[in-house]
Amino acid sequence: MAFSLFTNSCKVLLLLALLSSFNFLAVVCVEFQVGGDKGWVIPPSKNSHLYNDWASKNRFKVDDTLRFEYKKDSVLVVTQEEYEKCRSSHPMFFSNNGNTVYKLDQPGLFYFISGVAGHCERGLKMIIKVLELESPSQSANQTTNSTSSQKSGALPMAGATYSLTSMMIFTSLLGALFA
Template structure:
């Protein structure tokens, strides 16, 4: 009977997974990455987390560059971390902290075409081996360039490693009577 009491929670732990969601945010929603978009208002009510993606969709008159805080504040577009001008650029938020983006046209940046996001950490989410979108690279699966960008989200199935380890040791206890 004691082994049955251990077996039931062990089986439950084996099937336990937590579902994590990663959101693809189309910057500016329908307005896109454009000088007429109020990017501060757009970002205000959003919570960005590790694993989320920022998708910038824009016309040939714009570009997007990731910059340091200092370059963001001064709209310095000459010393950038990453840059793209292909009309569709994805940045995966891979670590917690502040990220800064500007239009490569300094006058557009000075006119407000810049974005600061604070990325929250998420220890429960562990998308090991998940595909990473790159600036200037391909769009996330299911995304395509359009004249009217829209928000979309994708679900990543994440497995909590700690639960699997506990389940494994629980199974060892049941099968081999360890302890």
């Protein structure tokens, strides 16, 4: 009986040690409301850089999404050259449904313009820089800044994705301990 009690205590201590040494990587995807409560509209003439200013205050990662809300307009993803010229005959993405959600699927620069004549020239355009995937320590640092992202129109999505490899290793060790 004493041996059995000692063995169970050792298992519990070993389990606690394993739990404290694991770094679970949690990647939280965020949905950004483009332009905050104003949406995707022609900016006032005095602030033609409204959307790039908004974008520069946010931190975008792979798998985050952008929600564009608008009336009688459109959203196009274009090349840098087409962005600078404010026109595109062959956009990489087009939507005009008034409530467009666009997933940022890779790191790098994304160029968005309005497809309505004259709107891009009046400032309805934006460049988004999507960052490379982060390490667990960078991800933990970013979590502390989540309230500032929410103030700028960022909404955490419902789920979080956990590192599958870490979960599988942990589950295997747990099974071996209590088998």
